[in-house]
Amino acid sequence: MVPEYSRRPDGRFDLVTCFETLEHLPDPQAGIAQIVEFVADPGLILFTTLLLPADFDTQRLNWWYIGPRNGHVSIFSRQALTGVWSRFGYKLVSFNDNIHLAYRTLPPFLAHLQK
Secondary structure (H helix, E strand, C coil): CCHHHCCCCCCCEEEEEEECCHHHCCCHHHHHHHHHCCEEEEEEEEEECCECCCCHHHHHHHCCCCCCCCCCCCCECHHHHHHHHHCCCCEEEECCCCEEEEECCCCHHHHHHCC
16 A cells, blocks of 8 residues: 555564454465565564454354454454464464464573463
8 A cells, every 4th residue: 555665575584563464364374374484483473363252153243353344354263373373383372362472483582481
């Protein structure tokens, strides 16, 4: 949308952030494949996306987080997120139902997060 910010960055980074993005991707696996191209090893991906609520079977398409009114076309359970990140060799830590961390090798200063 902004031409001067439309070029992909060069290099790999220790921290890649992705806030409220995955739920807008019609092909999240392809999007994650592009994200991991920018992560150094060890490196972290800090991202947000709201997980399905416990009562989703009751709410179904009435859940406020689902599009089309907000453009959210992909929704995730914890199992789905864990599965898609593991396809790229990443593990997942969730701080809550919205804030998540993906990593291949956890940097030593975050060793306490490992299960």
